[in-house]
Amino acid sequence: MRVFEPVRNAQLKEELVEKLFSENSVWLWSYDLKKADKANVPDRLLIEKYLLLGSVEDWEKLKQVYDEKVLYSHWIENIVPSERYHQKQIEMARFFFDMENPEQFLVEARKQHLANVIASSP
Numbered sequence: 001m002r003v004f005e006p007v008r009n010a011q012l013k014e015e016l017v018e019k020l021f022s023e024n025s026v027w028l029w030s031y032d033l034k035k036a037d038k039a040n041v042p043d044r045l046l047i048e049k050y051l052l053l054g055s056v057e058d059w060e061k062l063k064q065v066y067d068e069k070v071l072y073s074h075w076i077e078n079i080v081p082s083e084r085y086h087q088k089q090i091e092m093a094r095f096f097f098d099m100e101n102p103e104q105f106l107v108e109a110r111k112q113h114l115a116n117v118i119a120s121s122p
Contacts, residue, residue, distance in 0.1 A: 013065045047074045081113040
């Protein structure tokens with residue numbers, strides 16, 4: 001699991017975690033919530049769930065909790081390669097990274113990801 005830089009707003013992160021376990025627990029359908037430790041929710045999980053499934057208000061909070069580089073790194077490595085949630089990815093590109101032509105960016109980023117996978121294959 002990738003370790004990110006420290007969060008910029010720990011209290012707001014706690015609010016996002018609490019909301020994840022209360023209002024948005026359906027997002028964690030594959031986890032045993034009785035065994036889950038709210039204090040140790042991985043940043044990766046929190047970022048991914050709120051990027052893909054969160055509202056604009058949730059996105060605003062993510063921007064306050066995590067540095068743009070952290071959000072971009074997770075987005076480009078874990079979300080962009082998939083074409084799922086394509087329209088939402090376009091919205092993310094504009095909202096978080098002020099991209100003027102996100103559709104073209106996504107096409108090129110996916111091509112690059114595929115080329116990297118092929119190049120790293122034995």
